[in-house]
Amino acid sequence: MSLKKVFVVLLITAGITLVGNFVGPKVSPIEALPGMIILICIAFVGILLSKIIRIRIPAVAYIVTIATIMTIPGFPFADKIYEFTSKVDFLALCTPILAYAGIYTGKNLGTLKKTGWRIFVLAIFVMIGTYVGSAIIAQIILKAIGQI
Structure with missing residues (x-):
């Protein structure tokens, strides 16, 4: 996909996100716009x-690497980046992404059918593994820093 098309998709996603951000958590699109621009630039x-x-x-x-580096405490403008991007609701951001995923899955339903039931078993193991792995890492880190 060309960079021009990527940018257009990012702009469409940003527009849908700003609307969802206004409808859900009632954050004005003007107020959330700086954070959305930062997210578009990072992406x-x-x-x-x-x-x-x-x-x-x-x-x-x-x-993820760029976003993580940009929000490390002490990084120039990290506080401002956090302040602006925190006005963009995560669920509002997920809405267009999940819609695209649904459209893609529907478009490739024949391929999904060919994979059979094994793909669902794999998906369940991936989700369980991700959850358990995250819980183990969180447990270790929270113990190490004395939070639990």
């Missing part, structure tokens, strides 16, 4: 890096 730079750097790393890895 776009991450996608751009995945196209420039020819190592087979998913764009989401670049996006």
Whole structure:
């Protein structure tokens, strides 16, 4: 997909998110716009890096890395970035992404049917493994810092 199309998709996602952010948590689109612009820029730079750097790393890895670095305490403007992006509700952000996933799955329903029941068993194990793994990591870290 060309970078122009990626940017258009990001803008559409941002628009839907701003509407969802207004309908759900009642945050004004104008108030959430700076945070949305920051999120679009982070996503776009991450996608751009995945196209420039020819190592087979998913764009989401670049996006998460950039976002994490930008919000480390002490990083220039980390407080402002957090302040602006915290006005964008997570569920409002998930709505267009889940809609795209549903459209993609519906479009490729034939392929999904060919994978059979094994894909659902795999999905269950992935979800359970992710949950248990996250709980174990959280337990270790919270114990180490004395929170529990």
